[in-house]
Amino acid sequence: MKASPAINDVSNMAINPIKSLCLALLLATGSSIAAEQPLDRIAVIVDDGIIMHSQYAKRLDEVRNTIARRSGEQPPEDELRQQVLDRLILDELQMQIAERSGIRISDEELNDTIQTLAERNGASPQQFLQSLAEAGGMSLQSVREQIRQEVTINRVRQYRVSEQVQVTEQEVKNFLNSALGQMQLADDYHLANILIPLPDSPTADEIDQAQARVNEVLQRLQKGEDFQQLAVRFSASENAFDGGDMGWRKAAQLPPPFDSAVAQMQPGEVSKPIRTAGGIILLKLLDKEGADDASYSEEVRVRHILLKPSEIRTAEATEQLAQRIYQRLKNGEDFAALARQFSEDPGSARNGGELNWVSPDSLVPAFRETMAQTAIGELSQPFASQFGWHVLQVLDRRFSDSSLEQREQQALNLLHNRKYEEELQLWLREIRDEAYVEIKEP
Incomplete structure (x- = not known):
């Protein structure tokens, strides 16, 4: 069993491959301007990318500002520098994977993410960005790009780690019968x-x-x-x-x-x-x-077709394919057959795209909101989420108590998240160990 990518578990642009690296000395004898504007330099070479000293210095300043804002004691300088450098190297490696895999976050999707984060913090998007900018000593544009990078990295982890995590039906049953399983509620x-x-x-x-x-x-x-x-x-x-x-x-x-x-x-x-x-x-x-002891909650029976951008299919081409599949569905073709043929959600494709009965709260915002606006029996327009492009169909709605099926889904998600956390740390160590990293003088 596998938690569906539609279910909510658990960015600076990547640098193109280096063809040549040239360092020039600016010879300007007597020039005060040259002295005030030193050339940037390479801090680290990471596989096909680089981390510039300016990036490293900027991140250091942001971390120091964050620590100072909490009135915390600054850690020893050498330890702080090493932690920041390690984090930048891992981020760069994951952004390179995103670039090779065709994973890109559009401005529209970024704005939707910021809107969701702002709502969770009881603020407008502008207020939310401004508070982050002031806390980290950054510009608004830098905050936007940092959020874009974090969303991109999360998506890479979803594709490379989360989707590979398997949870068996027997594991779910054993968990529900265990003392620990009772604790989940x-x-x-x-x-x-x-x-x-x-x-x-x-x-x-x-x-x-x-x-x-x-x-x-x-x-x-x-x-x-x-x-x-x-x-x-x-x-x-x-x-x-x-x-x-x-x-x-x-x-x-x-x-x-x-x-x-x-x-x-x-x-x-x-x-x-x-x-x-x-x-x-x-x-x-x-x-x-x-835990919340509410007796009843809404459940929706829904099915979907998921299409993901990849190295051989751009985000634009993926959207166009979603539109063509939508038209075929509108023309009367069988949803289950098209889901089995096209859907790239391995957890539901073999079942004709069915997610069965799910709680709206267990779904990512884009999926949940589109589902809420779709009537029973109707198709949604193609829409984007953090996982790719979807077309969904709502089959039914109901209010129910904590049924066995619902508890099994909760157990599945919890076990999936637990395994994901373990596998993520192993994967991060693996990509770091396999990478070519040359540290200059940061």
């Missing part, structure tokens, strides 16, 4: 973490060094230092500059042994050090909430 946890990294097959010395850093963090916590500030300084996790904030999770979304650990913690408590494949982790429970 209980509490939500707001978590933060600190990751002290370890390489693959670490030596005894490397383990000792990592444990020493963990002990230092624990000692600082015992003296009253702030967990989130320590995360900025010590953590190698992707969310380190966000104070290690992981957002709200259910225990079932966490891999063992974190799932059982958080269930026994109280808000404000920090877990004992937990060894994982990626390193040693400290987990802090920031807050928790009881």
Whole structure:
């Protein structure tokens, strides 16, 4: 079983291949202008792309501004520089994958994403962008491009990692019958973490060094230092500059042994050090909430056809194909047959595009909103989501309690997210290990 790409789990432009790199010295004896405007230089070569010193310096400034805004202690300069550089290298690698795969975020899709994020924060798009710009010391255009890059990277991860995650029917049944499965309808946890990294097959010395850093963090916590500030300084996790904030999770979304650990913690408590494949982790429970005990919710029976841009089909060509399929459906061709032939959602294509009964809240915004505007039995116009171009048909609507089918879908999503988090870290390490990276003098 696989969670459908329509279901919501879990950007700067990529640089074209380098044909030649030339460095020139500007000889302007006595020129004050030349002295005030030094040439940019290459900080890192990453496969077919480069990271310029100006990009590196700009990101450093943004991170420092973010830390300062939280009134946090700046981490040691060498550690901060290394974390920023590592993040830039991973971002560049993922943007190169996006470029090769034909993944691009249009201005229209970017505006829709900003609108959704602004609504979640109770602000207008302009207010939302302005607040981010002020917090990071960036221009509005830089904020837009950073959001575009994050959306692009998330889509790459969806294609390369999330869609490869498989959850079997037996795993779902076992989960629902387990004590942990019962917990999925209980509490939500707001978590933060600190990751002290370890390489693959670490030596005894490397383990000792990592444990020493963990002990230092624990000692600082015992003296009253702030967990989130320590995360900025010590953590190698992707969310380190966000104070290690992981957002709200259910225990079932966490891999063992974190799932059982958080269930026994109280808000404000920090877990004992937990060894994982990626390193040693400290987990802090920031807050928790009881599950929603509403008895009834809306469900929609829907089917769709998904088309994805790729290396051999541009976004424009994908949209045109979606329009042609839509016309064929309007002309009376069988939806299920066309879904089996064209749909690139492996989870539903074999079933004629059917997602069966789904909760609107489990769907990405573009899909949910289009579905809400489509009457029973009607086809939607082709529309874009973060996964590609869709045509959907609403088959029925109902209000129901927590049926077995609904709980199975919830379990499927939770197990999928758990496996995704584990596979993502392995994939990021893999692409970094396989890349050609030459660090100049940042």
